[in-house]
Amino acid sequence: MANHPKSLVLKMWFQYIFLEVKLFCTFESLILPNNKMIFSWGDKFFGPGTVDNVKCYLRASESEVAWGKPVLDRVGLIIEIFNAHAETKEAKLQSELAALMYMKTRLVRVRGPGGRLTFGLSGEAEVVSARGRGSGGRGSMSGAGETELQLQRRRIQERRIKLLAQIEDVRRTRAIQRSNRKRHGDSFGQELVTVAVVGYTNAGKSTLVSALSETDLYSDNRLFATVDPRLRSVILPSGRKALLSDTVGFISDLPVQLVEAFHATLEEVVEADMLVHVLDSSAPNIEEHRSTVLQVLQQIGVPQNKINSMIEVWNKIDIVDNNDNDVSDGIEDEIFLTEGEEEEELFSENGVPAEESSFESLDDGTDSEYLSEENLDNNGEVSYKESPLEPTEMKAMNSEQSSSKDCFGELRGPEATSTDGCSSTQPMSTCHVKTSAVTGTGLQELLSLIDEKLTKRQTIVERNYGPFDRKWRPSCSMDGEKAAEQ
Numbered sequence: 287m288a289n290h291p292k293s294l295v296l297k298m299w300f301q302y303i304f305l306e307v308k309l310f311c312t313f314e315s316l317i318l319p320n321n322k323m324i325f326s327w328g329d330k331f332f333g334p335g336t337v338d339n340v341k342c343y344l345r346a347s348e349s350e351v352a353w354g355k356p357v358l359d360r361v362g363l364i365i366e367i368f369n370a371h372a373e374t375k376e377a378k379l380q381s382e383l384a385a386l387m388y389m390k391t392r393l394v395r396v397r398g399p400g401g402r403l404t405f406g407l408s409g410e411a412e413v414v415s416a417r418g419r420g421s422g423g424r425g426s427m428s429g430a431g432e433t434e435l436q437l438q439r440r441r442i443q444e445r446r447i448k449l450l451a452q453i454e455d456v457r458r459t460r461a462i463q464r465s466n467r468k469r470h471g472d473s474f475g476q477e478l479v480t481v482a483v484v485g486y487t488n489a490g491k492s493t494l495v496s497a498l499s500e501t502d503l504y505s506d507n508r509l510f511a512t513v514d515p516r517l518r519s520v521i522l523p524s525g526r527k528a529l530l531s532d533t534v535g536f537i538s539d540l541p542v543q544l545v546e547a548f549h550a551t552l553e554e555v556v557e558a559d560m561l562v563h564v565l566d567s568s569a570p571n572i573e574e575h576r577s578t579v580l581q582v583l584q585q586i587g588v589p590q591n592k593i594n595s596m597i598e599v600w601n602k603i604d605i606v607d608n609n610d611n612d613v614s615d616g617i618e619d620e621i622f623l624t625e626g627e628e629e630e631e632l633f634s635e636n637g638v639p640a641e642e643s644s645f646e647s648l649d650d651g652t653d654s655e656y657l658s659e660e661n662l663d664n665n666g667e668v669s670y671k672e673s674p675l676e677p678t679e680m681k682a683m684n685s686e687q688s689s690s691k692d693c694f695g696e697l698r699g700p701e702a703t704s705t706d707g708c709s710s711t712q713p714m715s716t717c718h719v720k721t722s723a724v725t726g727t728g729l730q731e732l733l734s735l736i737d738e739k740l741t742k743r744q745t746i747v748e749r750n751y752g753p754f755d756r757k758w759r760p761s762c763s764m765d766g767e768k769a770a771e772q
Protein backbone atom coordinates (compact mmCIF):
# COMPACT_ATOMS: atom_id res chain seq x y z
CA MET A 287 0.00 0.00 0.00
CA ALA A 288 3.04 2.25 0.47
CA ASN A 289 3.14 2.75 -3.29
CA HIS A 290 -0.53 3.40 -3.60
CA PRO A 291 -0.82 6.50 -5.80
CA LYS A 292 -2.95 8.28 -3.22
CA SER A 293 -0.41 7.88 -0.44
CA LEU A 294 2.40 8.87 -2.79
CA VAL A 295 0.57 12.02 -3.76
CA LEU A 296 -0.04 12.77 -0.11
CA LYS A 297 3.61 12.23 0.70
CA MET A 298 4.69 14.54 -2.06
CA TRP A 299 2.22 17.08 -0.86
CA PHE A 300 3.53 17.00 2.65
CA GLN A 301 7.04 17.46 1.40
CA TYR A 302 5.81 20.34 -0.69
CA ILE A 303 3.91 21.84 2.17
CA PHE A 304 6.87 21.76 4.52
CA LEU A 305 9.02 23.35 1.87
CA GLU A 306 6.46 26.04 1.29
CA VAL A 307 6.06 26.58 4.98
CA LYS A 308 9.72 27.25 5.30
CA LEU A 309 9.83 29.62 2.38
CA PHE A 310 6.64 31.53 3.03
CA CYS A 311 5.88 31.50 6.66
CA THR A 312 3.01 33.95 6.30
CA PHE A 313 0.81 31.46 4.46
CA GLU A 314 -2.62 31.48 5.95
CA SER A 315 -4.09 28.35 4.60
CA LEU A 316 -3.24 25.35 2.53
CA ILE A 317 -5.55 23.03 0.71
CA LEU A 318 -4.52 19.43 0.56
CA PRO A 319 -5.10 17.37 -2.57
CA ASN A 320 -7.88 15.50 -0.82
CA ASN A 321 -9.64 18.85 -0.51
CA LYS A 322 -9.02 19.13 3.21
CA MET A 323 -7.67 22.36 4.43
CA ILE A 324 -5.15 23.32 7.04
CA PHE A 325 -5.53 26.80 8.28
CA SER A 326 -3.01 29.01 9.94
CA TRP A 327 -3.19 32.17 11.92
CA GLY A 328 -0.77 34.47 10.22
CA ASP A 329 2.73 33.24 10.75
CA LYS A 330 2.14 32.07 14.29
CA PHE A 331 1.14 28.65 13.20
CA PHE A 332 3.68 27.99 10.51
CA GLY A 333 6.73 29.25 12.26
CA PRO A 334 10.00 29.27 10.42
CA GLY A 335 11.16 25.74 9.92
CA THR A 336 8.40 23.59 11.24
CA VAL A 337 4.69 23.22 11.37
CA ASP A 338 5.20 22.41 15.00
CA ASN A 339 5.22 26.06 15.99
CA VAL A 340 1.71 26.39 14.79
CA LYS A 341 -0.54 26.43 17.78
CA CYS A 342 -3.34 28.80 16.93
CA TYR A 343 -5.61 26.76 14.77
CA LEU A 344 -9.01 28.16 14.30
CA ARG A 345 -11.58 25.88 15.77
CA ALA A 346 -11.95 23.42 12.95
CA SER A 347 -15.72 23.40 13.01
CA GLU A 348 -15.97 27.20 12.78
CA SER A 349 -13.52 27.46 9.94
CA GLU A 350 -15.19 24.64 8.09
CA VAL A 351 -18.36 26.63 7.99
CA ALA A 352 -16.48 29.75 6.94
CA TRP A 353 -14.46 28.11 4.20
CA GLY A 354 -16.91 25.50 3.09
CA LYS A 355 -14.17 22.88 3.21
CA PRO A 356 -13.12 20.24 5.68
CA VAL A 357 -10.47 21.75 7.94
CA LEU A 358 -7.90 19.75 9.82
CA ASP A 359 -6.97 20.89 13.27
CA ARG A 360 -3.56 20.21 14.77
CA VAL A 361 -4.41 16.70 15.87
CA GLY A 362 -5.94 15.92 12.50
CA LEU A 363 -2.87 17.20 10.70
CA ILE A 364 -0.51 15.15 12.84
CA ILE A 365 -2.61 12.06 12.25
CA GLU A 366 -2.62 12.72 8.49
CA ILE A 367 1.17 12.94 8.57
CA PHE A 368 1.39 9.69 10.51
CA ASN A 369 -0.89 8.04 7.98
CA ALA A 370 1.14 9.32 5.08
CA HIS A 371 4.43 8.12 6.58
CA ALA A 372 3.32 4.72 7.84
CA GLU A 373 5.03 1.96 5.90
CA THR A 374 4.71 -1.20 7.93
CA LYS A 375 1.52 -3.04 8.68
CA GLU A 376 1.95 -2.23 12.34
CA ALA A 377 2.32 1.50 11.78
CA LYS A 378 -0.62 1.50 9.41
CA LEU A 379 -2.83 -0.25 11.94
CA GLN A 380 -1.84 2.19 14.63
CA SER A 381 -2.35 5.25 12.44
CA GLU A 382 -5.74 3.98 11.37
CA LEU A 383 -6.71 3.49 14.97
CA ALA A 384 -5.58 7.02 15.80
CA ALA A 385 -7.53 8.40 12.85
CA LEU A 386 -10.58 6.45 13.91
CA MET A 387 -10.42 7.72 17.46
CA TYR A 388 -9.97 11.24 16.15
CA MET A 389 -12.91 10.85 13.82
CA LYS A 390 -15.04 9.55 16.64
CA THR A 391 -14.50 12.72 18.62
CA ARG A 392 -15.48 14.78 15.62
CA LEU A 393 -18.67 12.91 14.93
CA VAL A 394 -20.64 15.05 17.26
CA ARG A 395 -18.63 18.21 16.95
CA VAL A 396 -18.59 18.99 13.28
CA ARG A 397 -21.23 21.10 11.67
CA GLY A 398 -21.30 21.22 7.94
CA PRO A 399 -22.16 24.12 5.65
CA GLY A 400 -25.43 25.69 6.65
CA GLY A 401 -24.91 24.58 10.22
CA ARG A 402 -26.28 21.10 9.63
CA LEU A 403 -24.72 18.35 11.65
CA THR A 404 -22.48 16.03 9.66
CA PHE A 405 -20.52 13.02 10.71
CA GLY A 406 -16.88 12.19 10.37
CA LEU A 407 -14.86 14.80 8.59
CA SER A 408 -17.40 16.71 6.62
CA GLY A 409 -17.54 15.64 3.03
CA GLU A 410 -16.74 12.14 4.16
CA ALA A 411 -20.02 11.17 5.69
CA GLU A 412 -20.72 8.59 3.07
CA VAL A 413 -22.56 6.14 5.30
CA VAL A 414 -26.06 7.06 6.18
CA SER A 415 -28.33 4.59 7.84
CA ALA A 416 -28.93 0.94 8.23
CA ARG A 417 -31.79 1.19 5.75
CA GLY A 418 -31.02 4.04 3.46
CA ARG A 419 -27.40 3.67 2.42
CA GLY A 420 -26.04 6.11 -0.11
CA SER A 421 -28.71 8.74 0.34
CA GLY A 422 -26.29 11.32 1.66
CA GLY A 423 -25.48 12.66 5.11
CA ARG A 424 -28.57 13.35 7.17
CA GLY A 425 -28.84 14.08 10.83
CA SER A 426 -31.28 11.25 11.43
CA MET A 427 -33.52 8.95 9.51
CA SER A 428 -36.88 8.71 11.10
CA GLY A 429 -38.07 5.18 11.21
CA ALA A 430 -34.73 3.83 10.11
CA GLY A 431 -34.27 2.14 13.44
CA GLU A 432 -30.83 3.56 13.83
CA THR A 433 -29.85 7.17 13.42
CA GLU A 434 -26.95 8.05 11.20
CA LEU A 435 -24.96 9.07 14.22
CA GLN A 436 -25.60 5.73 15.90
CA LEU A 437 -24.68 3.88 12.76
CA GLN A 438 -21.44 5.78 12.35
CA ARG A 439 -20.56 5.22 15.97
CA ARG A 440 -21.28 1.52 15.71
CA ARG A 441 -19.15 1.17 12.61
CA ILE A 442 -16.29 2.99 14.20
CA GLN A 443 -16.61 0.86 17.30
CA GLU A 444 -16.60 -2.37 15.26
CA ARG A 445 -13.57 -1.31 13.28
CA ARG A 446 -11.85 -0.20 16.47
CA ILE A 447 -12.35 -3.60 18.07
CA LYS A 448 -10.86 -5.29 15.00
CA LEU A 449 -7.89 -2.95 14.94
CA LEU A 450 -7.28 -3.36 18.65
CA ALA A 451 -7.23 -7.13 18.25
CA GLN A 452 -4.71 -6.88 15.42
CA ILE A 453 -2.58 -4.44 17.39
CA GLU A 454 -2.70 -6.78 20.37
CA ASP A 455 -1.15 -9.44 18.11
CA VAL A 456 1.58 -6.99 17.19
CA ARG A 457 2.20 -6.30 20.86
CA ARG A 458 2.43 -9.98 21.66
CA THR A 459 4.86 -10.55 18.81
CA ARG A 460 7.02 -7.66 19.94
CA ALA A 461 7.01 -8.95 23.51
CA ILE A 462 8.09 -12.41 22.33
CA GLN A 463 10.86 -10.90 20.21
CA ARG A 464 12.05 -8.84 23.17
CA SER A 465 12.15 -11.80 25.49
CA ASN A 466 13.95 -13.91 22.85
CA ARG A 467 16.57 -11.23 22.53
CA LYS A 468 17.03 -11.19 26.26
CA ARG A 469 17.14 -14.94 26.57
CA HIS A 470 19.65 -15.50 23.82
CA GLY A 471 21.98 -12.58 24.49
CA ASP A 472 24.86 -11.83 22.16
CA SER A 473 27.42 -14.25 20.77
CA PHE A 474 29.53 -13.90 23.95
CA GLY A 475 26.62 -14.93 26.11
CA GLN A 476 26.25 -11.40 27.38
CA GLU A 477 22.94 -9.71 27.91
CA LEU A 478 21.72 -8.20 24.66
CA VAL A 479 20.58 -4.79 25.73
CA THR A 480 18.27 -2.44 23.92
CA VAL A 481 18.96 1.26 23.92
CA ALA A 482 15.97 3.33 22.84
CA VAL A 483 16.83 6.56 21.09
CA VAL A 484 14.11 9.04 21.97
CA GLY A 485 13.61 12.72 21.38
CA TYR A 486 11.61 15.48 19.84
CA THR A 487 10.64 15.01 16.23
CA ASN A 488 13.34 16.15 13.79
CA ALA A 489 16.06 16.09 16.47
CA GLY A 490 18.16 13.75 14.34
CA LYS A 491 17.43 10.38 15.97
CA SER A 492 17.35 8.35 12.77
CA THR A 493 20.43 10.06 11.38
CA LEU A 494 22.24 9.35 14.62
CA VAL A 495 21.19 5.70 14.76
CA SER A 496 22.22 5.29 11.11
CA ALA A 497 25.60 6.88 11.75
CA LEU A 498 26.26 4.79 14.86
CA SER A 499 25.24 1.54 13.23
CA GLU A 500 26.52 2.37 9.77
CA THR A 501 23.17 1.61 8.26
CA ASP A 502 20.74 3.70 6.34
CA LEU A 503 17.56 4.58 8.14
CA TYR A 504 15.12 6.96 6.57
CA SER A 505 15.64 10.50 7.79
CA ASP A 506 14.30 13.74 6.48
CA ASN A 507 13.94 17.32 7.49
CA ARG A 508 10.28 17.12 8.33
CA LEU A 509 8.07 16.10 11.18
CA PHE A 510 7.52 12.45 11.96
CA ALA A 511 9.80 11.07 9.30
CA THR A 512 9.92 7.93 11.42
CA VAL A 513 6.64 6.27 12.20
CA ASP A 514 7.90 2.71 11.98
CA PRO A 515 10.43 2.07 14.73
CA ARG A 516 13.52 0.06 13.73
CA LEU A 517 16.24 -1.80 15.53
CA ARG A 518 19.87 -1.51 14.53
CA SER A 519 22.78 -3.20 16.20
CA VAL A 520 26.10 -1.73 17.18
CA ILE A 521 29.23 -3.20 18.63
CA LEU A 522 30.31 -1.08 21.56
CA PRO A 523 33.99 -0.31 22.21
CA SER A 524 34.19 -3.13 24.78
CA GLY A 525 33.08 -5.59 22.11
CA ARG A 526 29.62 -6.18 23.46
CA LYS A 527 26.67 -5.84 21.19
CA ALA A 528 23.71 -3.54 21.78
CA LEU A 529 20.54 -2.84 19.86
CA LEU A 530 19.62 0.74 19.11
CA SER A 531 15.93 1.33 18.73
CA ASP A 532 14.99 4.28 16.54
CA THR A 533 11.64 5.54 17.71
CA VAL A 534 8.80 7.82 16.75
CA GLY A 535 9.56 11.43 17.58
CA PHE A 536 7.58 13.29 20.20
CA ILE A 537 5.88 16.63 19.85
CA SER A 538 4.42 19.06 22.34
CA ASP A 539 0.83 18.26 23.26
CA LEU A 540 1.13 14.89 21.60
CA PRO A 541 -2.45 13.96 20.73
CA VAL A 542 -3.80 11.48 23.19
CA GLN A 543 -5.20 9.45 20.28
CA LEU A 544 -1.67 8.90 19.07
CA VAL A 545 -0.28 7.92 22.43
CA GLU A 546 -3.03 5.37 22.86
CA ALA A 547 -2.93 4.06 19.32
CA PHE A 548 0.86 3.78 19.23
CA HIS A 549 0.97 1.91 22.50
CA ALA A 550 2.61 -1.17 20.95
CA THR A 551 5.37 0.92 19.43
CA LEU A 552 5.90 3.10 22.46
CA GLU A 553 6.21 0.01 24.58
CA GLU A 554 9.64 -0.48 23.02
CA VAL A 555 10.70 2.69 24.79
CA VAL A 556 9.19 1.64 28.09
CA GLU A 557 10.84 -1.77 27.89
CA ALA A 558 14.26 -0.58 26.71
CA ASP A 559 17.18 -1.15 29.04
CA MET A 560 18.44 2.33 28.60
CA LEU A 561 17.37 5.58 26.96
CA VAL A 562 19.34 8.05 24.90
CA HIS A 563 17.61 11.40 24.59
CA VAL A 564 18.53 13.25 21.41
CA LEU A 565 18.12 17.03 21.45
CA ASP A 566 18.51 19.32 18.49
CA SER A 567 20.95 21.78 19.98
CA SER A 568 20.24 24.25 17.18
CA ALA A 569 16.52 24.45 17.98
CA PRO A 570 15.50 27.80 19.45
CA ASN A 571 13.02 26.26 21.86
CA ILE A 572 15.22 23.45 23.09
CA GLU A 573 14.01 23.73 26.70
CA GLU A 574 10.44 23.20 25.54
CA HIS A 575 11.58 20.17 23.55
CA ARG A 576 13.39 18.74 26.55
CA SER A 577 10.44 19.10 28.89
CA THR A 578 8.02 17.78 26.27
CA VAL A 579 10.07 14.63 25.89
CA LEU A 580 10.31 14.15 29.65
CA GLN A 581 6.56 14.62 29.96
CA VAL A 582 5.77 12.16 27.21
CA LEU A 583 8.13 9.59 28.69
CA GLN A 584 6.29 9.86 31.98
CA GLN A 585 2.96 9.82 30.20
CA ILE A 586 3.73 6.54 28.45
CA GLY A 587 4.87 4.95 31.69
CA VAL A 588 8.66 4.93 31.55
CA PRO A 589 9.89 4.39 35.12
CA GLN A 590 11.41 7.51 36.67
CA ASN A 591 14.71 5.74 37.38
CA LYS A 592 15.14 5.10 33.67
CA ILE A 593 14.38 8.71 32.86
CA ASN A 594 16.91 9.87 35.44
CA SER A 595 19.62 7.66 34.05
CA MET A 596 19.15 8.78 30.45
CA ILE A 597 22.10 10.02 28.39
CA GLU A 598 21.45 13.34 26.70
CA VAL A 599 22.81 13.81 23.23
CA TRP A 600 23.16 17.38 22.05
CA ASN A 601 22.99 16.75 18.36
CA LYS A 602 23.50 19.01 15.34
CA ILE A 603 26.39 20.64 17.15
CA ASP A 604 27.85 21.45 13.75
CA ILE A 605 25.23 24.11 13.13
CA VAL A 606 25.07 25.70 16.54
CA ASP A 607 26.29 29.27 16.62
CA ASN A 608 28.63 30.17 19.42
CA ASN A 609 26.72 31.18 22.56
CA ASP A 610 23.51 30.85 20.64
CA ASN A 611 21.98 28.03 22.51
CA ASP A 612 22.91 26.94 25.94
CA VAL A 613 21.51 23.47 26.04
CA SER A 614 22.53 23.04 29.66
CA ASP A 615 20.03 25.64 30.86
CA GLY A 616 17.68 24.10 33.32
CA ILE A 617 19.67 20.94 33.79
CA GLU A 618 20.98 21.98 37.17
CA ASP A 619 17.41 22.10 38.43
CA GLU A 620 17.03 18.50 37.36
CA ILE A 621 20.13 17.62 39.35
CA PHE A 622 18.70 19.03 42.52
CA LEU A 623 15.42 17.27 42.02
CA THR A 624 17.07 13.90 42.30
CA GLU A 625 20.08 14.78 44.38
CA GLY A 626 21.04 12.20 46.94
CA GLU A 627 19.73 9.23 45.02
CA GLU A 628 21.98 6.21 45.13
CA GLU A 629 23.24 5.04 41.78
CA GLU A 630 21.82 1.63 42.50
CA GLU A 631 18.36 3.09 42.63
CA LEU A 632 18.68 4.27 39.07
CA PHE A 633 18.43 0.74 37.91
CA SER A 634 16.04 -0.76 40.34
CA GLU A 635 12.57 -0.07 41.48
CA ASN A 636 11.75 -0.84 45.09
CA GLY A 637 15.10 -2.55 45.31
CA VAL A 638 14.29 -4.90 42.48
CA PRO A 639 16.55 -4.64 39.45
CA ALA A 640 14.78 -3.97 36.18
CA GLU A 641 16.24 -7.01 34.48
CA GLU A 642 18.36 -9.99 35.24
CA SER A 643 21.49 -10.58 33.29
CA SER A 644 22.06 -14.16 32.34
CA PHE A 645 21.79 -14.73 28.64
CA GLU A 646 22.83 -17.34 26.18
CA SER A 647 23.87 -17.23 22.56
CA LEU A 648 22.47 -14.74 20.10
CA ASP A 649 20.05 -14.83 17.28
CA ASP A 650 17.89 -11.76 17.39
CA GLY A 651 17.01 -11.68 13.74
CA THR A 652 17.68 -7.99 13.32
CA ASP A 653 18.34 -6.86 9.84
CA SER A 654 21.12 -4.58 10.80
CA GLU A 655 24.75 -4.53 9.89
CA TYR A 656 27.39 -4.53 12.55
CA LEU A 657 29.71 -1.70 13.22
CA SER A 658 33.26 -2.94 13.08
CA GLU A 659 35.64 -1.90 15.80
CA GLU A 660 37.87 -0.38 13.17
CA ASN A 661 35.14 2.00 12.16
CA LEU A 662 34.22 2.70 15.70
CA ASP A 663 37.73 3.96 16.28
CA ASN A 664 37.42 6.30 13.37
CA ASN A 665 34.07 7.69 14.36
CA GLY A 666 35.00 9.92 17.27
CA GLU A 667 36.93 12.80 15.94
CA VAL A 668 37.72 14.60 19.12
CA SER A 669 39.27 12.79 22.01
CA TYR A 670 37.60 13.16 25.34
CA LYS A 671 39.38 15.15 27.99
CA GLU A 672 38.36 14.99 31.58
CA SER A 673 38.70 18.00 33.74
CA PRO A 674 36.50 19.17 36.58
CA LEU A 675 34.81 22.36 35.49
CA GLU A 676 33.73 25.42 37.35
CA PRO A 677 30.17 26.56 36.62
CA THR A 678 31.47 29.60 34.74
CA GLU A 679 33.60 27.37 32.56
CA MET A 680 30.59 25.30 31.82
CA LYS A 681 28.99 28.01 29.69
CA ALA A 682 32.18 28.56 27.80
CA MET A 683 32.38 24.85 27.16
CA ASN A 684 28.85 24.73 25.88
CA SER A 685 29.59 27.35 23.30
CA GLU A 686 32.50 25.39 21.92
CA GLN A 687 31.98 23.95 18.49
CA SER A 688 33.71 20.75 19.39
CA SER A 689 32.37 17.53 20.73
CA SER A 690 32.63 17.15 24.43
CA LYS A 691 31.28 14.90 27.10
CA ASP A 692 30.36 16.18 30.48
CA CYS A 693 28.37 15.02 33.40
CA PHE A 694 27.24 17.76 35.64
CA GLY A 695 28.41 15.93 38.70
CA GLU A 696 31.82 17.26 37.84
CA LEU A 697 30.66 20.64 39.00
CA ARG A 698 30.32 19.32 42.48
CA GLY A 699 33.93 18.68 43.22
CA PRO A 700 36.43 15.93 42.72
CA GLU A 701 34.76 13.37 44.96
CA ALA A 702 31.79 13.34 42.63
CA THR A 703 33.78 12.51 39.52
CA SER A 704 34.15 9.01 38.22
CA THR A 705 36.10 7.64 35.29
CA ASP A 706 33.62 8.72 32.66
CA GLY A 707 33.13 12.09 34.21
CA CYS A 708 29.77 11.01 35.56
CA SER A 709 29.01 11.60 39.15
CA SER A 710 28.52 8.55 41.24
CA THR A 711 26.00 10.40 43.35
CA GLN A 712 24.26 12.39 40.64
CA PRO A 713 21.56 11.11 38.33
CA MET A 714 23.08 9.88 35.13
CA SER A 715 20.65 11.94 33.08
CA THR A 716 23.05 14.77 33.68
CA CYS A 717 25.54 13.10 31.36
CA HIS A 718 25.58 14.49 27.91
CA VAL A 719 27.53 14.12 24.72
CA LYS A 720 27.74 16.69 21.96
CA THR A 721 27.40 15.11 18.57
CA SER A 722 26.91 15.76 14.95
CA ALA A 723 25.27 12.79 13.32
CA VAL A 724 26.22 14.30 9.99
CA THR A 725 29.94 14.93 10.52
CA GLY A 726 30.47 12.07 12.96
CA THR A 727 31.63 14.28 15.80
CA GLY A 728 31.17 12.75 19.22
CA LEU A 729 29.84 9.40 18.04
CA GLN A 730 32.70 7.41 19.48
CA GLU A 731 32.27 9.16 22.80
CA LEU A 732 28.58 8.40 22.79
CA LEU A 733 29.27 4.71 22.20
CA SER A 734 31.85 4.69 25.00
CA LEU A 735 29.42 6.36 27.38
CA ILE A 736 26.66 3.89 26.53
CA ASP A 737 29.14 1.08 27.01
CA GLU A 738 30.30 2.36 30.36
CA LYS A 739 26.79 2.89 31.66
CA LEU A 740 25.73 -0.56 30.58
CA THR A 741 28.73 -2.09 32.31
CA LYS A 742 27.92 -0.21 35.51
CA ARG A 743 24.33 -1.25 35.23
CA GLN A 744 25.25 -4.87 34.85
CA THR A 745 27.60 -4.71 37.81
CA ILE A 746 24.85 -3.24 39.93
CA VAL A 747 22.32 -5.83 38.80
CA GLU A 748 24.79 -8.63 39.51
CA ARG A 749 25.58 -7.18 42.92
CA ASN A 750 21.92 -6.91 43.82
CA TYR A 751 21.30 -10.41 42.60
CA GLY A 752 24.41 -12.14 43.86
CA PRO A 753 23.91 -15.83 44.61
CA PHE A 754 24.01 -15.26 48.38
CA ASP A 755 21.72 -12.24 48.45
CA ARG A 756 18.96 -13.98 46.69
CA LYS A 757 16.18 -15.54 48.66
CA TRP A 758 14.63 -18.56 47.10
CA ARG A 759 10.92 -18.40 46.78
CA PRO A 760 8.57 -20.91 45.25
CA SER A 761 7.38 -19.90 41.83
CA CYS A 762 3.76 -18.91 41.39
CA SER A 763 2.97 -22.22 39.75
CA MET A 764 4.47 -24.14 42.69
CA ASP A 765 2.44 -22.02 45.06
CA GLY A 766 -0.59 -22.93 43.06
CA GLU A 767 0.25 -26.65 43.15
CA LYS A 768 0.75 -26.57 46.92
CA ALA A 769 -2.48 -24.74 47.39
CA ALA A 770 -4.23 -27.33 45.27
CA GLU A 771 -2.80 -30.16 47.36
CA GLN A 772 -4.02 -28.65 50.62
Ligand SMILES: Nc1nc2c(ncn2[C@@H]2O[C@H](COP(=O)(O)OP(=O)(O)OP(=O)(O)O)[C@@H](O)[C@H]2O)c(=O)[nH]1
Nearest residue numbers: 488489490491492493505506510511512535602723
Ligand atom coordinates in the same frame (compact mmCIF):
# COMPACT_ATOMS: atom_id res chain seq x y z
N1 LIG B 1 23.42 19.67 10.39
C1 LIG B 1 22.96 18.58 10.94
N2 LIG B 1 21.80 18.06 10.51
C2 LIG B 1 21.36 16.92 11.09
C3 LIG B 1 22.08 16.28 12.13
N3 LIG B 1 21.39 15.18 12.50
C4 LIG B 1 20.28 15.14 11.73
N4 LIG B 1 20.27 16.19 10.88
C5 LIG B 1 19.22 16.51 9.90
O1 LIG B 1 18.01 16.76 10.61
C6 LIG B 1 16.89 16.30 9.85
C7 LIG B 1 16.05 15.37 10.69
O2 LIG B 1 16.78 14.20 10.94
P1 LIG B 1 16.09 12.82 11.32
O3 LIG B 1 17.17 11.87 11.62
O4 LIG B 1 15.05 12.44 10.33
O5 LIG B 1 15.35 13.28 12.66
P2 LIG B 1 14.42 12.36 13.58
O6 LIG B 1 14.65 12.81 14.99
O7 LIG B 1 14.62 10.94 13.28
O8 LIG B 1 13.00 12.86 13.11
P3 LIG B 1 11.57 12.08 13.24
O9 LIG B 1 11.74 10.70 12.74
O10 LIG B 1 10.69 12.90 12.38
O11 LIG B 1 11.18 12.15 14.67
C8 LIG B 1 17.47 15.63 8.59
O12 LIG B 1 17.40 16.55 7.54
C9 LIG B 1 18.91 15.35 8.96
O13 LIG B 1 19.78 15.38 7.85
C10 LIG B 1 23.31 16.86 12.56
O14 LIG B 1 24.01 16.40 13.46
N5 LIG B 1 23.69 18.01 11.94
Ligand SMILES: [Mg+2]
Nearest residue numbers: 491492511512
Ligand atom coordinates in the same frame (compact mmCIF):
# COMPACT_ATOMS: atom_id res chain seq x y z
MG1 LIG C 1 13.38 9.50 12.60
